[in-house]
């Protein structure tokens with residue numbers, strides 16, 4: 001599904017520095033969108049691959065890498081305007097979403113929590129010293145609808161679901177603290193919709209073609225929503241169509 005249902009007409013005047021962390025399928029498309037739609041924004045992609053694929057090297061699961069990354073961000077001349085966490089993992093070497101209890105194990109649960117829950121919060125902690133109380137700033141992170149506890153009717157995917165639910169709680173706490181300390185900031189959790197990327201590839205046979213977004217379409221929808229966020233709305237968990245998702 002490639003054509004957006006509501007082509008974006010929003011003109012963006014954002015300036016400063018935008019960091020897209022985890023430039024995979026959705027992250028790369030968001031970086032491209034932002035660069036096109038916000039010409040005064042310097043958009044940098046950040047990930048484990050490093051140059052030439054990414055502008056800055058960052059492993060969000062490693063504290064030393066986060067510290068080196070922050071040093072590199074401080075070298076940039078522009079004020080930090082946006083940090084968008086688009087990293088995450090559903091499967092990988094030695095990691096498969098569980099269908100039943102007997103497939104659950106400690107190492108996989110720890111890996112799911114490391115990337116899908118702990119990493120976004122420690123990313124926020126790492127960049128916080130660069131915030132300015134009087135300058136607009138947006139922190140966004142990709143969660144997933146399957147992280148909604150009240151929406152869980154089919155079970156399975158224990159680790160991924162629980163880690164995304166934990167991310168939601170951690171980032172919700174962050175939004176409450178930052179509303180006091182950084183009143184010009186917004187914090188938003190997004191569900192991108194099922195999107196055709198490496199993350200969803202093994203599971204796409206369960207998805208109707210009209211419900212599978214291209215990364216470009218997912219990015220258009222998410223950037224539309226992102227540009228609308230105001231500090232008064234901070235702390236929400238939003239789906240790609242702007243609907244609030246129950247926790």
Ligand SMILES: NC(=O)c1ccc[n+]([C@@H]2O[C@H](COP(=O)([O-])OP(=O)(O)OC[C@H]3O[C@@H](n4cnc5c(N)ncnc54)[C@H](OP(=O)(O)O)[C@@H]3O)[C@@H](O)[C@H]2O)c1
Nearest residue numbers: 022023024025026048059060087088142144194195197199
């Ligand atoms: N696609 C969907 O249908 C869907 C649906 C709901 C939610 N989401 C969420 O959307 C986000 C983006 O997913 P995607 O579909 O774009 O998947 P993707 O193409 O697999 O991208 C994930 C990105 O995360 C990066 N990453 C993983 N571990 C990292 C680490 N330790 N440090 C830095 N970067 C790391 C990966 O980089 P490496 O190449 O280094 O591994 C990759 O660039 C995820 O949080 C996912 O849970 C996706």
